[in-house]
Amino acid sequence: xxxxGLFISKTMRVxxxxxxxxxxxxxxxxxxxxxxxxxxxPWRDGRVLKLFLRDCRRxxxxxxxxxxxxxxxxGINAAxxxxxxxxxxxxxxxxxxxxxxxxxxLPESRAGEFFSVPRYLADVHLQIHNEKCPQLQDIRERLISxxxxxxxxxxxxxxxxxxxxxxxxxxxxxxVIHLDFHTENIICAANGRFVIDxxxxxxxxxxxxxxxxxxxxxxAELFPGISLWQKIFYETVRQYILSKxxxxxxxxxxLSRVDLEPWRLPVLxxxxxxxxxxxxxxxxxxxIRQELQGIPKG
Numbered sequence: 001x002x003x004x005g006l007f008i009s010k011t012m013r014v015x016x017x018x019x020x021x022x023x024x025x026x027x028x029x030x031x032x033x034x035x036x037x038x039x040x041x042p043w044r045d046g047r048v049l050k051l052f053l054r055d056c057r058r059x060x061x062x063x064x065x066x067x068x069x070x071x072x073x074x075g076i077n078a079a080x081x082x083x084x085x086x087x088x089x090x091x092x093x094x095x096x097x098x099x100x101x102x103x104x105x106l107p108e109s110r111a112g113e114f115f116s117v118p119r120y121l122a123d124v125h126l127q128i129h130n131e132k133c134p135q136l137q138d139i140r141e142r143l144i145s146x147x148x149x150x151x152x153x154x155x156x157x158x159x160x161x162x163x164x165x166x167x168x169x170x171x172x173x174x175x176v177i178h179l180d181f182h183t184e185n186i187i188c189a190a191n192g193r194f195v196i197d198x199x200x201x202x203x204x205x206x207x208x209x210x211x212x213x214x215x216x217x218x219x220a221e222l223f224p225g226i227s228l229w230q231k232i233f234y235e236t237v238r239q240y241i242l243s244k245x246x247x248x249x250x251x252x253x254x255l256s257r258v259d260l261e262p263w264r265l266p267v268l269x270x271x272x273x274x275x276x277x278x279x280x281x282x283x284x285x286x287x288i289r290q291e292l293q294g295i296p297k298g
Contacts, residue, residue, distance in 0.1 A: 025051075025088040036275070037199070043094055047082060051092035060274075061091050064199035068093065070135040071176065071201060076128055077194040098196070100189040117183065118244030124186055124193050125213070125245075126252055129206040131176045139177060139204030143167045143266050151276035152269065154285055159292055163269065166295045170262060173205030179270065181213045183241065200274065207255055210246075211263035215271060217242040221279055265291040 032048065033040040037056045043049040052061050065081060072080045079096040086092070103121060107114035144167055146152065147160045155163070178185070179200035187194045217238050222231055250256055268291065272284040 023087060025090070028087070035197075038092075041092075043097070046097050047094050048097045049085065049092045049094055051087060051090050054090055058091070060199055061093075064197075065093055067136060067198040067201040068095070070133050071198050074131045074133050074176065076131050076176065077192050078198065079194065079196060098187045098189050098194045100187050103183040103186040103188060103193070106188050118241045119248055120188075120193060121183060121186070121241065121245045122248035122252070124195060125178075125181060125209070125249060128178060128181075128195065129175045129209065129253070132174050133176045133203060134174075136176065136201055136203040138172075139179070139202040139208055139266075140167050140170060140172070142202050143269060146269065146273040149273045149276075151281075152273050155288075162292065162295055163265070167266060170266070171205045171207075173208075174203055175206050177202055177204050177206060177209035179209060179212050180216075181209060182216045200270075205263075206253065207259045208263045208266060210249060210255065211260040211267045212270065214242065214246070214260060215267050217245075219283075220271075221277060224279070265295065 028041045028049075028051075031039040031041050037060070038050045038052045041049040041051060065084065068078065068081045071078045079098055082094040082096070084091060084093055101109055103117055106117065106120075144164050147155070147163060152160075178195065178198070179202060180197055181195070185195060185197045187196060222234055222238075226234070246257075265288065268284055268288045272281065272288065
């Protein structure tokens with residue numbers, strides 16, 4: 001595996017050799033999609049531009065560029081990267097355009113597919129976990145390095161030392177793990193189901209990835225600004241999909257809920273460390289402190 005310093009140096013040169021594009025942000029067509037960290041715009045030659053927001057950390061963009069290139073060389077259905085651009089001070093990655101609804105929206109066009117969504121979710125996840133990608137960073141190393149992030153500064157030195165020892169003791173793994181795997185990150189194209197948004201990808205034990213999806217579908221914030229009735233409806237749907245997804249994944253993989261339990265603390269740390277969503281912050285800090293009570297002290 002490339003040492004981090006060497007790879008970052010090479011990637012920085014990639015950013016200095018940005019495509020010679022004089023287009024301004026105002027000249028771009030309407031975005032195809034909006035996310036927490038980026039906007040997706042149509043691009044030439046049947047591709048799309050993933051243009052990161054100004055507050056997105058440069059190192060996170062470098063991470064996504066590296067991960068996307070590495071994963072696209074495996075057997076996983078993922079978009080290939082075709083370079084980078086800078087538009088009005090914002091960095092973007094040029095990717096293959098994948099046409100089709102997300103797995104979330106698939107039942108809107110094919111109502112009969114609703115009950116198949118959990119199976120599709122589990123099967124794509126299992127396919128990811130069948131792949132290896134040595135270029136990805138070990139999730140345990142990533143978790144330990146994340147302890148230096150400002151979002152985890154509420155932890156004491158002793159707590160961080162306990163976490164380092166605990167994370168180092170977790171099972172090693174060499175499989176691709178996505179770490180933001182949910183129905184909106186799967187695109188249902190005519191030629192297969194493609195997984196997008198590889199910024200958080202790593203290599204490690206599949207149980208960490210499943211535990212993170214469990215968090216996303218059970219505890220993560222729903223769409224902001226929705227009504228109470230919408231919240232009840234979406235929560236009911238989300239829990240149905242989660243239950244059926246876990247049942248199929250466990251049956252095929254041989255893992256169980258017990259295998260997910262040691263990864264609860266890493267999941268909470270990873271979520272707060274990287275996303276640091278204001279509305280989630282108080283309860284994540286509370287849950288982290290709860291989990292810390294159950295691990296050996298530094």
